[in-house]
Amino acid sequence: MAGKKLRRDGIIVVENFMSKETCDYLLGNVLALEKTYHASTLLDNDTYLNYRGSESNTNDRGMLDVFNIDHAVPELSKFKTNNSIIDLVQFATRKNCEVFSVNAYLNRGIKTTRDFHVDDLKPITFKGFIYLTDVPDNSYGPYTYVKRSQKFSFFRLLNLVLKVVGYRPGFGDMPLYNKRRVLNAIGKRGSLVLSDQTGIHRGLPQEDSKLRVALVINLICFDERSELNEHWQKVLREKIYYPIPVDNLKREKFEKSPLVGLAHEQRS
Numbered sequence: 001m002a003g004k005k006l007r008r009d010g011i012i013v014v015e016n017f018m019s020k021e022t023c024d025y026l027l028g029n030v031l032a033l034e035k036t037y038h039a040s041t042l043l044d045n046d047t048y049l050n051y052r053g054s055e056s057n058t059n060d061r062g063m064l065d066v067f068n069i070d071h072a073v074p075e076l077s078k079f080k081t082n083n084s085i086i087d088l089v090q091f092a093t094r095k096n097c098e099v100f101s102v103n104a105y106l107n108r109g110i111k112t113t114r115d116f117h118v119d120d121l122k123p124i125t126f127k128g129f130i131y132l133t134d135v136p137d138n139s140y141g142p143y144t145y146v147k148r149s150q151k152f153s154f155f156r157l158l159n160l161v162l163k164v165v166g167y168r169p170g171f172g173d174m175p176l177y178n179k180r181r182v183l184n185a186i187g188k189r190g191s192l193v194l195s196d197q198t199g200i201h202r203g204l205p206q207e208d209s210k211l212r213v214a215l216v217i218n219l220i221c222f223d224e225r226s227e228l229n230e231h232w233q234k235v236l237r238e239k240i241y242y243p244i245p246v247d248n249l250k251r252e253k254f255e256k257s258p259l260v261g262l263a264h265e266q267r268s
């Protein structure tokens, strides 16, 4: 049932996917990283904390995107092997799917979230967002998706035409979409939002000081691994993903300090 819905709509929300206790423990770990590192930092365990929008691109300015967080919080590595998320995505796409990395997104009063876009068209990628904080209404900036927009449609064609005539040149931007199909994925902590990233989506802007923290399970789908280019072959071999080349970056020592109590203090 859930797999069929995911295939049709490109998104599903599964409540109570993770227990509240596990959410609080993991939230404590993410908040500890935020408290320790105040600028983009590459750690010697391969975790990369990226504060977005620090360069010329102001999208998501101030949002903390923690790449390869499973290297800092080993309990998360279980998401890389067989689990119900992979099964659902394989059912929906009728393809082989693998998890290639795990991130955490921390949005605290972020106003300049990127407008509607798609991440890619080929290969198909999915993200499983597991909310670690309650997202009870739009002021918390829920993940937002245009249902069925992963399929070819009149709106996709219009966006393509806009691009051809040079309007809105940002890669993947999709300013035109069916407003009647917009789903604001609100939910309590522990909810899983599973989304086909070839569909049109965004995070909504937040109101001041509202906190939203989510784990992000990244999946890629393919018929045969050999059809993927060298970049993806490498990512799948290493199961590590960076947004930038990191070979020449200095690495900081990772000191584990799971301030679990912090989760209770700071959840709003």
Ligand SMILES: O=C(O)CCC(=O)C(=O)O
Residues within 6 Å of the ligand: 105, 107, 114, 119, 127, 142, 143, 144, 201, 202, 203, 204
């Ligand atoms: O939930 C969000 O903050 C936005 C997610 C998004 O646009 C993405 O991951 O591509």
